[in-house]
Amino acid sequence: MIDYLGAYADKTVLVSGGAGAIGSNLTRGLAQAGARVIVLDDLSSSERWNVPSLPGVLFVEGDVLDEVLLKRVFLERPAIVYHLAAFFANQNSVDHPERDLLVNGMGTLRLLEYSVLSGVQRFVYASSGCSIYGSAAPLPLREEYMSLHLSSPYQITKMLGELYCNFFYHHYGLAVVKPRFFNSYGPGEAPGQYRNVIPNFIYWAMKGLPLPITGTGEETRDFTYVGDIVDGLLRAGVMESAVGQEFNLASGVETTILSLAQMINAAAGNAAGIRFVPRRKWDTKPRLRASVERAQELIGYCPSTPFTEGLQYTIGWFREHWDRIEPAARFAPGVSSAVRQMPAAAT
Numbered sequence: 351m352i353d354y355l356g357a358y359a360d361k362t363v364l365v366s367g368g369a370g371a372i373g374s375n376l377t378r379g380l381a382q383a384g385a386r387v388i389v390l391d392d393l394s395s396s397e398r399w400n401v402p403s404l405p406g407v408l409f410v411e412g413d414v415l416d417e418v419l420l421k422r423v424f425l426e427r428p429a430i431v432y433h434l435a436a437f438f439a440n441q442n443s444v445d446h447p448e449r450d451l452l453v454n455g456m457g458t459l460r461l462l463e464y465s466v467l468s469g470v471q472r473f474v475y476a477s478s479g480c481s482i483y484g485s486a487a488p489l490p491l492r493e494e495y496m497s498l499h500l501s502s503p504y505q506i507t508k509m510l511g512e513l514y515c516n517f518f519y520h521h522y523g524l525a526v527v528k529p530r531f532f533n534s535y536g537p538g539e540a541p542g543q544y545r546n547v548i549p550n551f552i553y554w555a556m557k558g559l560p561l562p563i564t565g566t567g568e569e570t571r572d573f574t575y576v577g578d579i580v581d582g583l584l585r586a587g588v589m590e591s592a593v594g595q596e597f598n599l600a601s602g603v604e605t606t607i608l609s610l611a612q613m614i615n616a617a618a619g620n621a622a623g624i625r626f627v628p629r630r631k632w633d634t635k636p637r638l639r640a641s642v643e644r645a646q647e648l649i650g651y652c653p654s655t656p657f658t659e660g661l662q663y664t665i666g667w668f669r670e671h672w673d674r675i676e677p678a679a680r681f682a683p684g685v686s687s688a689v690r691q692m693p694a695a696a697t
């Protein structure tokens with residue numbers, strides 16, 4: 351295996367969505383490896399303070415659809431592009447399908463076009479496990495299986511991004527990589543109406559509210575610590591064996607939503623318990639567990655953070671940054687009514 355971290359020294363890297371949950375952690379990893387990082391983010395679902403203040407990190411606020419801005423950031427001649435900016439996620443896309451198509455479809459196409467025009471050496475696209483395999487796939491989910499019966503506009507446009515990447519790979523020879531993330535969690539992801547189940551559960555538990563479970567609670571997800579995803583991304587950005595490939599970045603372990611809620615209530619000392627609310631119509635996957643064999647073979651990916659440990663780091667981050675997280679949480683007016691009406695997002 352090559353020294354993949356050493357390969358970033360003095361490289362210019364563009365991270366779209368670099369203020370977000372995964373992008374902020376990736377930006378830190380890149381800067382620590384010696385890269386010069388340009389973060390392009392419109393802060394539509396993140397906060398400026400989440401961008402790491404490190405030497406070598408340049409923050410550019412704006413939309414991936416804004417061609418003037420794209421010209422400006424590509425003039426910096428990035429060698430590697432990580433395209434993580436996206437309209438996130440399932441429920442948001444059901445509520446706003448046209449914006450979802452614009453950002454995830456057109457936004458990805460523009461980034462690919464500018465990457466070809468400016469001679470980018472590697473384009474890493476943030477794909478999504480929940481957007482490829484549908485609800486009838488056998489477990490563990492393997493890369494060769496796919497479904498055209500997807501259950502939200504977000505899933506359609508995230509798959510579209512992979513298809514565009516394939517076109518740019520075959521037609522223009524752009525060195526694309528398409529890691530498929532599964533249920534990322536960890537420091538850097540603030541709670542909100544359209545956010546994932548873990549930050550929302552922690553937020554509500556810290557506020558002493560009951561945790562809303564959408565469905566029976568026996569549903570499972572393959573929760574993957576963000577540090578493991580970032581390690582997979584850093585490998586994907588420089589290893590030759592990744593080029594043209596799609597592979598899962600997951601933990602390979604299933605956790606039920608009920609046990610997740612119990613763990614978080616116990617860790618936060620929340621006596622308010624749980625409450626059951628109806629399953630969301632687009633939430634058609636009772637279980638998620640991915641195979642990580644292909645990522646292991648191609649790039650030596652090996653998720654190493656046990657779930658209980660990752661959860662502790664995440665709760666620690668909430669406690670440390672509560673003064674910023676609490677006022678910034680984006681929910682429909684009235685958190686307690688939001689808890690009643692808005693089921694926790696579990697993408």
Ligand SMILES: NC(=O)c1ccc[n+]([C@@H]2O[C@H](COP(=O)([O-])OP(=O)(O)OC[C@H]3O[C@@H](n4cnc5c(N)ncnc54)[C@H](O)[C@@H]3O)[C@@H](O)[C@H]2O)c1
Nearest residue numbers: 367370371372392394395396413414435436476478533534
């Ligand atoms: N979090 C997960 O579990 C998960 C799972 C599968 C795939 N993904 C993909 O990984 C990527 C990162 O996910 P995340 O959890 O960090 O999400 P996130 O919402 O925290 O990060 C996305 C970032 O993109 C920014 N953004 C949105 N629209 C933009 C636009 N038009 N122009 C510029 N910036 C824009 C947001 O402000 C945000 O900072 C996304 O592409 C997502 O689809 C995430």
